[in-house]
Amino acid sequence: MKTPLRVKIAFVACMLLLTACLAVFIGLRLRRPHPQACDFAVLSETLSEAGTLPDSLPGSDASLKRAFGLLPGSAEEFLYFEPATFMDVDEVLVARVSSEAQAADVRAACLARIEAQKNNFESYGTDQFSLMNEALVYENGGYVCYTAGHHAAEAMALIRKAIER
Amino acid sequence: MVFSSTVFVFFFLPLCLVFTLAEPDIRVKNIILLLFSLVFYAWGEPVYVILMVLSILLNYTLGRFMAAIPEWRKGILVLGLVMNLGILGFFKYYGFAVDILNRAFGLQLTAHDLPLPIGISFYTFQALSYVIDLYRGNVRLQKNVLDFGLYITMFPQLIAGPIVRYSDVQEQLADRHVTAAGLGRGMARFLFGLAKKVLLANRLGAVFDASGVLTGPTGTLTAWVGLLAYSLQIYFDFSGYSDMAIGMGEMLGFDFPENFNAPYGSASVTDFWRRWHMTLGTWFREYVYIPLGGNRVKPARHIANILIVWGLTGLWHGAAANFVLWGLYYGLLLLFEKFVWFRWEKRPAWLCHALTLLAVFFGWGLFCCGSLAECGQIFSNLFGQAHLGFVDGHSLHLLLSHGALLAAGAALSLPWAVRLRQALMDRHLMFLVVLCAALFVVCTAFLVTQNYNPFLYFRF
Numbered sequence: 111m112k113t114p115l116r117v118k119i120a121f122v123a124c125m126l127l128l129t130a131c132l133a134v135f136i137g138l139r140l141r142r143p144h145p146q147a148c149d150f151a152v153l154s155e156t157l158s159e160a161g162t163l164p165d166s167l168p169g170s171d172a173s174l175k176r177a178f179g180l181l182p183g184s185a186e187e188f189l190y191f192e193p194a195t196f197m198d199v200d201e202v203l204v205a206r207v208s209s210e211a212q213a214a215d216v217r218a219a220c221l222a223r224i225e226a227q228k229n230n231f232e233s234y235g236t237d238q239f240s241l242m243n244e245a246l247v248y249e250n251g252g253y254v255c256y257t258a259g260h261h262a263a264e265a266m267a268l269i270r271k272a273i274e275r
Numbered sequence: 276m277v278f279s280s281t282v283f284v285f286f287f288l289p290l291c292l293v294f295t296l297a298e299p300d301i302r303v304k305n306i307i308l309l310l311f312s313l314v315f316y317a318w319g320e321p322v323y324v325i326l327m328v329l330s331i332l333l334n335y336t337l338g339r340f341m342a343a344i345p346e347w348r349k350g351i352l353v354l355g356l357v358m359n360l361g362i363l364g365f366f367k368y369y370g371f372a373v374d375i376l377n378r379a380f381g382l383q384l385t386a387h388d389l390p391l392p393i394g395i396s397f398y399t400f401q402a403l404s405y406v407i408d409l410y411r412g413n414v415r416l417q418k419n420v421l422d423f424g425l426y427i428t429m430f431p432q433l434i435a436g437p438i439v440r441y442s443d444v445q446e447q448l449a450d451r452h453v454t455a456a457g458l459g460r461g462m463a464r465f466l467f468g469l470a471k472k473v474l475l476a477n478r479l480g481a482v483f484d485a486s487g488v489l490t491g492p493t494g495t496l497t498a499w500v501g502l503l504a505y506s507l508q509i510y511f512d513f514s515g516y517s518d519m520a521i522g523m524g525e526m527l528g529f530d531f532p533e534n535f536n537a538p539y540g541s542a543s544v545t546d547f548w549r550r551w552h553m554t555l556g557t558w559f560r561e562y563v564y565i566p567l568g569g570n571r572v573k574p575a576r577h578i579a580n581i582l583i584v585w586g587l588t589g590l591w592h593g594a595a596a597n598f599v600l601w602g603l604y605y606g607l608l609l610l611f612e613k614f615v616w617f618r619w620e621k622r623p624a625w626l627c628h629a630l631t632l633l634a635v636f637f638g639w640g641l642f643c644c645g646s647l648a649e650c651g652q653i654f655s656n657l658f659g660q661a662h663l664g665f666v667d668g669h670s671l672h673l674l675l676s677h678g679a680l681l682a683a684g685a686a687l688s689l690p691w692a693v694r695l696r697q698a699l700m701d702r703h704l705m706f707l708v709v710l711c712a713a714l715f716v717v718c719t720a721f722l723v724t725q726n727y728n729p730f731l732y733f734r735f
Binding site: 131132252 | 326340344347358
């Protein structure tokens with residue numbers, strides 16, 4: 111028995127609708143502000159010159175692993191400034207990621223870091239604890255950023271300016 | 276959400292089990308499981324839930340109309356292949372393709388790289404298996420969109436497999452029962468997987484990281500120790516995930532296919548690929564290799580078929596040249612075994628095993644890199660081209676600090692460990708209960724203090 115024409119029209123209509131939905135979804139994702147290729151060396155200089163890192167030191171792969179549990183391969187590139195002493199909480203992490211999985215890993219690591227620092231200073235360092243309550247995590251397509259400490263907001267503003275068009 | 280996290284182990288999984296086991300109606304049970312699966316995916320991937328839902332609607336619609344318009348079945352199949360592979364290709368390979376074009380023709384095309392949706396390779400392959408099997412008449416049409424959605428999103432295997440074909444679970448979607456014995460077996464399997472991940476894979480990963488074999492010049496022995504740690508890490512990480520997925524499936528009444536069978540006990544590379552990521556191998560055999568003609572064609576075409584399948588297997592793992600190279604490396608090894616090595620009938624078993632392990636070991640050298648430059652670095656370190664000597668202080672420190680862990684990992688990756696687990700589950704229940712309780716306590720202690728440690732296969 112031949113299939114009625116209305117069924118065929120319904121199929122074509124469904125496919126067009128689903129294709130349109132997919133196209134809109136992809137279009138919206140592409141229209142989001144795209145991270146521009148950010149030179150981490152330049153960003154590092156910008157952050158230092160703006161005086162946002164007085165209580166931080168350039169971090170290493172080992173300190174990144176210790177603090178966040180992140181390996182060098184967990185993202186495409188990291189910019190990390192660690193607290194200058196164990197009583198400081200001033201910290202900056204910018205990760206360039208190439209997949210949602212990497213972004214989710216780094217985001218989760220940042221949130222875990224905030225919780226860990228809060229636990230470290232709760233009932234012990236009230237200033238540090240309140241600074242950690244104001245720590246910032248920001249994600250924009252190809253970048254995940256984390257700032258904490260006295261200049262967290264200024265540092266985050268500079269980072270966002272550097273990675274967003 | 277990661278299986279090896281306190282949120283998952285102490286909140287998400289128990290809540291899901293309580294809600295699904297308490298509900299007697301299979302339709303409501305499926306809806307609850309679907310909702311939990313969507314929450315699980317949205318936990319780390321809120322935006323891409325929309326893409327997954329669109330994929331579900333697309334493949335469900337294709338199935339419904341494949342049954343409703345028999346004269347268009349072939350066209351609908353082709354449309355399904357084009358759309359599914361198009362979505363996967365766009366999100367996973369678009370940037371890679373633009374990069375190749377730019378390099379090959381000196382162009383300056385701009386790729387708007389989007390983040391890769393987590394698990395897209397796995398759920399796209401599952402959706403494709405439904406559409407293809409429906410076309411072949413191997414499965415029945417799924418008329419309930421929620422049940423079909425559950426098949427695609429089921430959280431135990433959504434992110435990193437095993438790749439469950441629709442034919443594997445179509446009966447269980449409509450009717451399944453959870454017994455006390457099944458629940459116990461599932462919990463034990465889940466705990467074995469959790470222990471593999473938390474107690475072995477994560478710690479072996481730290482050894483690989485400490486070796487520095489990827490990031491710069493190292494001594495020869497350091498490089499070998501580092502790559503050995505990675506070889507064991509990836510096995511325990513991925514097989515641990517699969518054990519947890521299969522265990523959770525059993526707790527929920529599903530019977531997922533096995534994904535590993537002690538691959539490091541293989542006597543050949545061919546054998547290794549029958550024991551490693553078995554569901555991916557089955558998928559490529561059923562849906563690519565056999566449709567291409569398999570081995571029932573002329574030798575030249577047979578060779579081409581093998582290289583095509585392995586090139587695609589490499590590409591499936593990632594949009595990078597080293598993954599394609601890794602796939603082709605295995606294609607060439609399999610051809611060598613088929614046409615040369617297997618003709619030597621009196622080859623000693625120990626030699627076969629040793630050479631297989633060596634071949635797989637070098638394969639991981641290609642696989643663990645992020646770029647061809649890193650591949651160059653790792654092989655340069657392995658063969659002493661870093662000119663830092665064979666043994667140095669770092670290699671001795673690695674061996675003294677982590678020798679016991681490496682030895683335990685190597686021993687537990689062999690077939691006897693799988694046989695022991697099976698024997699425990701079949702015959703020594705009291706001992707199994709005690710062992711599981713101990714593993715749960717130790718794993719919890721590690722989970723509470725550990726940093727964030729996702730599974731390696733999440734990136735695929």
